Amino acid sequence: MLHWAMKSLWAQKATLAAGSGGVAAAFALVLLLDAVFAGESKQIVAYIHNTHPDVWVMQRGVSNMHMATSFVWDWKAERIAALPEVERATPILYLNTVIQAGTRNWFAYVVGVRPGERRAGPWSIAVGKGTTGPEEIVLPEVLARVAGLSLGDTASIANKRFHIVGLSRQTFSMANSIAFVDFDDLADLLSARGTVSYILVDAKPGHDPQALAAKITRSVEQVSALPQQVFRDNDFNMAMKMGVEIILIMTVIGTALAVLIVAFTAYSMTDARRRELALIKALGVPNRAVYSAVVMQTLTLTGLSYVMVIAAGAILLPGLERLVPQLTLEVTPSALLRVAAIAVGGAALAALIPAYQVARVDPVSAFNR
């Protein structure tokens, strides 16, 4: 039966190609959405991930960075730096705002870094310098390319113009890019002289970040201190909360589309074979075996589509990232597994329709002339 099912499937090449192509397109949509979401989520925590201090210190009640506001008196940074477990305490100012670059506005994290300070600045520079002086800015390389800007051009934040002195890598995101400016410039923009937003704390070797965070919270008033991993997870979860519903809806739409295409293809293929189904039932093939054959055909169609998606993804995704540099795509093993699970579940669901058809095929109709 399996032999007949597979040969029968293969014999309908045009239907097979159209069906598996359609299903592959639907799966590709699901996978692409997931890859965009995973890539963007990763980029949202890129600053936290790449600066990687042991402990983050911020205003009490604040527990993350994305869409948050935090102000701490600057002398608290000095007090933290004086703790015996602390190797270094690097304060930054931070503003979640819009940068006017070229003809467009770009949502961005603007990080104010003290002159000459590299610890909290960009971690990978494509061109120019990584530190900023007054009225200077380091922009993401991708943002500058899309906006048509280069070193020496200007970008504005709240009507204040900055000269581009450096272009950084791994700092672009469609939701929130990362730009670096002079600490005092950002303090003036925020009217927040004498304050810092976050303090990046590096512990001396051998000291536990969690214990250090607890000590800072105890010994410095009105601050929260969180170990790197906790702070990163908080930010990541916040980003997920903000985008997950949209992605979930899109995934459901993509999945439903895939199931519909599989079901329609399986229906068409089964309908075209009604006479043969009647014949094999007349010859003595039990209903159970006919169902199995139809399910196997549906699973094969879906499996073929899945392989097509994986192959197409491996070939096209790197090119897509080059073609659309704004996209940060991250295809994770869990996403591949998820789409595989969707494929199997969808195929099983889609097989219900041809199974219903099979049940309705009357073997007596094999006598139809």
Place this chain on the structure above:
Amino acid sequence: MDKPVLKADHISKSFGQGHTAVRAVDDVSLAVSPGELVLIMGPSGSGKTTLLSMLGALLHPDTGRIQLGDVDITPLNERQLPRIRAERIGFIFQAFNLLDALNVEENILFPAQLVAGGAAAARPRALELMARLRLAERRHALPRTLSGGEKQRVAIARALINQPALILADEPTGNLDSQSGQEVMMVLYDIARDEGRSIIMVTHDPRVEEVADRVLWLEDGRLQKRRASPHDWTACPVCHMRVDINRMDFAAEHRGHVYRLCSSRCRERFLDDPDAFVSGSIS
């Protein structure tokens, strides 16, 4: 007499309900002995296919009993009947009904996977059948490349692969030219004679009668005595339309002759003035 391969006792089958109910098969009884070639003939819509479907365990009779060898198949359900069909019955159809995606050998072996031993055990027999039915050269050919005669020979080989005691053939020569039809008939005749398999065949082909052991005439769902000449015609004396000479529905007598009329309207006109019509009629 040998124990019958098939025995049907007073089987009936109706379709529809109430005013629309049609009694397709009405109280039919028959028995078929091993090696017997039985024809079922009759006009279109007489219930031949319904009868064949019931004898082939594809349709349950409303009443009556069907026994295949030593098994009463009447009480069996849809889970049990497929195995009976696979093991005990071979089917041959007018439209050949080969599986398009499978080649000649695979089509012949298809029913073998449904019985003990499977296709592997049946392969020697498939080779033997292909040789016997002159299909050996075409064993890897797909059905779309075969002639009508070759397709029907493949269907015959498929029907024989599991060595069933009974073969049901529905108009096996209906889609073939006369030479291919003749060839297929002789193959079926040889199968009945040489292998002792019983064949029940529905056909309109008068040539088959020459090789059949028995001809059953089914009309209006009932087995009836076959008329000597089912194609004996006369003309309606009123409108000159063709009328079956054996039908007496609208007959009228005039001056010692019986006249067959086509309808009640013509009969009324005839009876009004018989002499106006009798001169040109054939009684």
